[in-house]
Amino acid sequence: MKITVSAPSGLEGVVKRELYNLTEQESQAISGRLTIDGDVYTVAKLNLNLRTASRVYITIGSFKAETFDELFDNLLKLDFENYLDKCSKISVFSNIFESKLNSLQAVSSVSKKAICKRLESEYKCKLKESGFEHKIELNIRRDFVTVNLNTSGEPLHKRGYRTSVGDAPIKENVASCLLDLSVWNKNKILVDPFCGSGTILIEAGMILKNIPSGLNRDFDFLHFEKFDTSFYAQMIEDAKSKIVKVDKPTLFGLDIEESQIKLARAHAKKAGVADAILFEVKDMREFTSKTSYGVIVTNPPYGERISDRNQVVKLYRDYGKVYSLLNEWSAFTITPVSDFERLFGKKAVKKRKIYNGKLECYYYSVLGAKPPKKI
Numbered sequence: 001m002k003i004t005v006s007a008p009s010g011l012e013g014v015v016k017r018e019l020y021n022l023t024e025q026e027s028q029a030i031s032g033r034l035t036i037d038g039d040v041y042t043v044a045k046l047n048l049n050l051r052t053a054s055r056v057y058i059t060i061g062s063f064k065a066e067t068f069d070e071l072f073d074n075l076l077k078l079d080f081e082n083y084l085d086k087c088s089k090i091s092v093f094s095n096i097f098e099s100k101l102n103s104l105q106a107v108s109s110v111s112k113k114a115i116c117k118r119l120e121s122e123y124k125c126k127l128k129e130s131g132f133e134h135k136i137e138l139n140i141r142r143d144f145v146t147v148n149l150n151t152s153g154e155p156l157h158k159r160g161y162r163t164s165v166g167d168a169p170i171k172e173n174v175a176s177c178l179l180d181l182s183v184w185n186k187n188k189i190l191v192d193p194f195c196g197s198g199t200i201l202i203e204a205g206m207i208l209k210n211i212p213s214g215l216n217r218d219f220d221f222l223h224f225e226k227f228d229t230s231f232y233a234q235m236i237e238d239a240k241s242k243i244v245k246v247d248k249p250t251l252f253g254l255d256i257e258e259s260q261i262k263l264a265r266a267h268a269k270k271a272g273v274a275d276a277i278l279f280e281v282k283d284m285r286e287f288t289s290k291t292s293y294g295v296i297v298t299n300p301p302y303g304e305r306i307s308d309r310n311q312v313v314k315l316y317r318d319y320g321k322v323y324s325l326l327n328e329w330s331a332f333t334i335t336p337v338s339d340f341e342r343l344f345g346k347k348a349v350k351k352r353k354i355y356n357g358k359l360e361c362y363y364y365s366v367l368g369a370k371p372p373k374k375i
């Protein structure tokens, strides 16, 4: 079975690495999506564990189609009966990019007719569509059609710990990518001085404690009538047995707003990482540390309105001053503010383009010295 994983824009390399770590397979990257081979067990493992990806799909087939007749005839040849039962409810969703077939609605409607025809001829009965909704996604890129079955359902960034949305939170999977691209590891102090609802630190806490990203949520594949997922309960038990406790927090979050810190604490508790993180209502200007080689990963305010620019200029300058007093710390900051380095007062060794939602941002890596190697 071909399994395809979608990644946040610009972060495909991070997802590819995580996919390799979970499956030991080199994935093929096509238009921001990564494909490997696997079975239902792989689908379950990826949905449960992938921290950085957006969704996991089964690729049912792919072909070239420039007309509706070609689309219909090619879809009729695909073995939908291996994934959909005679009672399965079917919804079809299309993405089209630079192709001759260019009406989303018509493509979805013709495709659904073809899928139903295939299933009716295989099952030799009229479809009832009374069962679980199977979401089929057609991606048409330069007349090449890929037919995917969504096995995740809701995107993977929805871990289930966010009860309400804070002030401009970052998506959970993007936060995980930011951590992966930083120099933070389980042995280092991590600080988010603009922590908001705590997403970056909660993701770090889940990594630190071995809590799978999808432990507290449901997935569509668990409801597919054609799949035997009886192994999943044991997979969850095994994962739970590997969760570790922490002796004292090594992750620290500050925010000037009390409401944000309350939210962050509630989210951390729900995610099972309250013991790993210390949240404090505090202006980041008051932050100091005697520790060396700590790491900052943060998503500061962007000041998107012109009237906020002066505040952001001051805030980023002050953030730079706070950083300059820390001994050999590294700071990783995502922001769309183009003169960040000038305001912060340090040149980044790397500047990566990353989208926070639809907003084009850069992720600035400012590095302190490496800690001495232990003998």
Ligand SMILES: C[S@@+](CC[C@H](N)C(=O)[O-])C[C@H]1O[C@@H](n2cnc3c(N)ncnc32)[C@H](O)[C@@H]1O
Residues within 6 Å of the ligand: 166, 167, 168, 169, 170, 193, 194, 195, 196, 197, 198, 199, 200, 254, 255, 256, 257, 260, 282, 283, 284, 285, 299, 300, 301, 302, 315
């Ligand atoms: C873009 S939001 C961070 C969102 C966060 N990544 C999340 O996932 O919820 C920026 C945060 O910086 C906080 N903030 C603004 N000025 C601050 C200051 N001087 N010290 C600490 N926090 C501040 C705001 O209250 C806001 O919650």
